[in-house]
Structures are given as C-alpha cells and as structure tokens.
Amino acid sequence: GAGVSQSPRYKVAKRGQDVALRCDPISGHVSLFWYQQALGQGPEFLTYFQNEAQLDKSGLPSDRFFAERPEGSVSTLKIQRTQQEDSAVYLCASSLVEGGVTEAFFGQGTRLTVV
Amino acid sequence: TQLLEQSPQFLSIQEGENLTVYCNSSSVFSSLQWYRQEPGEGPVLLVTVVTGGEVKKLKRLTFQFGDARKDSSLHITAAQPGDTGLYLCAGAPIDNAGNMLTFGGGTRLMVKP
Numbered sequence: 001g002a003g004v005s006q007s008p009r010y011k012v013a014k015r016g017q018d019v020a021l022r023c024d025p026i027s028g029h030v031s032l033f034w035y036q037q038a039l040g041q042g043p044e045f046l047t048y049f050q051n052e053a054q055l056d057k058s059g060l061p062s063d064r065f066f067a068e069r070p071e072g073s074v075s076t077l078k079i080q081r082t083q084q085e086d087s088a089v090y091l092c093a094s095s096l097v098e099g100g101v102t103e104a105f106f107g108q109g110t111r112l113t114v115v
Numbered sequence: 116t117q118l119l120e121q122s123p124q125f126l127s128i129q130e131g132e133n134l135t136v137y138c139n140s141s142s143v144f145s146s147l148q149w150y151r152q153e154p155g156e157g158p159v160l161l162v163t164v165v166t167g168g169e170v171k172k173l174k175r176l177t178f179q180f181g182d183a184r185k186d187s188s189l190h191i192t193a194a195q196p197g198d199t200g201l202y203l204c205a206g207a208p209i210d211n212a213g214n215m216l217t218f219g220g221g222t223r224l225m226v227k228p
C-alpha cells in the first residue's frame with residue numbers, strides 16, 4: 001500500500017502478557033516514529049529511528065517497552081508484562097527525510113486494551 | 116502538564132457557525148503543525164507554519180503562527196458537519212534535534228447539521 005500500515009489494528013491483552021505491534025512504513029522512508037495516544041489525549045512521543053539506528057528513546061515510559069527496526073524498514077514495538085496503564089492507541093509515523101518529523105505520515109494505529 | 120495547551124477542549128456548534136481553536140505555549144517552536152484526526156484513524160497533516168506571524172489559508176480554514184512562535188490559532192469559517200473531528204496542534208521545539216513532535220491535548224469539534 002501507499003501509506004503507513006500498522007498491525008494488528010486492535011489487540012486485547014491480559015495483564016502480564018507480552019505484545020508486539022508492527023509498523024510497515026512507506027517504502028524508502030528513512031525516519032520512523034512511535035507515539036502513544038491515551039484516550040482523549042494528544043499523541044506522546046515514544047521513540048525515533050533513523051534507518052536501523054534508534055536515535056532517541058527518551059519517551060519510552062519504562063524498560064518494559066522495547067522497539068526495534070533491524071533492517072531499517074519494518075519496526076516492532078514490544079511491550080512486556082503489559083499493565084492496564086499501557087492501554088492506548090500506538091501510532092507509527094514515517095518520513096522520507098532524516099529527522100523529518102514535520103513531514104511525517106501517520107498510520108491508523110494499533111488500539112491496545114489491557115484487561 | 117502538556118507543553119502545548121489547546122483550547123477549548125470540546126466544541127459543539129451548528130453548521131454555518133465560525134470557530135477558533137487556540138494552541139499556546141511558553142516555549143518557542145521552530146515550526147508548528149495542525150492535524151485532524153478522525154475516530155480509528157491516525158492524524159492527518161493539515162498545515163505547517165514556520166515563520167512568526169505567518170498566516171496560511173486552506174479553503175475555509177485559516178492558520179496563524181504567533182509572532183514569537185509560541186502560539187497558533189486555527190479559524191474555521193462556516194463550519195460544516197464534515198469538519199467534525201479531533202484537531203491537534205503539534206510543534207517541533209526549537210531546542211530539540213527535530214526528532215520529536217510535541218502534541219497538544221486536542222480540540223474535539225462537533226458540527227451539527
């Protein structure tokens with residue numbers, strides 16, 4: 001497809017379960033961003049990749065959150081031992097340019113519900 | 116506390132009315148964007164403003180960047196039901212490497228026919 005694709009669209013996890021969220025950026029896009037959007041809030045920055053390098057992970061809320069982009073294309077956000085406060089929409093965005101956060105295109109997001 | 120404060124948080128108006136949404140901060144931004152997000156979708160970029168005092172128009176939408184690049188406004192003329200959605204402002208802090216957008220809390224707009 002032409003846009004940023006995220007899967008799954010919806011995920012229900014039992015508390016304590018590990019989850020993996022996938023992001024397929026637009027082909028050729030160098031920069032990839034993950035954001036967390038709680039219900040009724042604006043998105044909050046989690047982490048940034050330039051190709052396969054994770055250059056900024058300052059927004060990851062705890063060491064239970066881990067992101068990777070091993071070949072500089074597809075990225076996975078993994079959350080270990082999920083907690084109820086992890087329930088949110090996780091948005092992925094990609095950009096053609098390095099650090100091009102102002103020219104980023106967002107995917108539809110993955111809605112994670114921890115029960 | 117969010118770096119960007121949006122107001123109002125909620126707005127319900129009748130079709131044909133005008134409205135203004137505000138985005139304020141004490142920080143300076145190198146650029147500021149406005150997005151519109153519909154339920155179940157990601158944010159879609161409407162406009163980017165870069166220069167202090169800049170005004171951009173997109174059909175019935177008028178965007179303004181404050182002179183000091185700390186605030187912005189979105190004005191919609193003659194709102195239509197299709198304008199319903201969550202409006203988000205987002206800025207690239209001037210002291211950031213450009214890797215991070217800071218979002219406001221959003222303004223949820225409902226336009227009733």
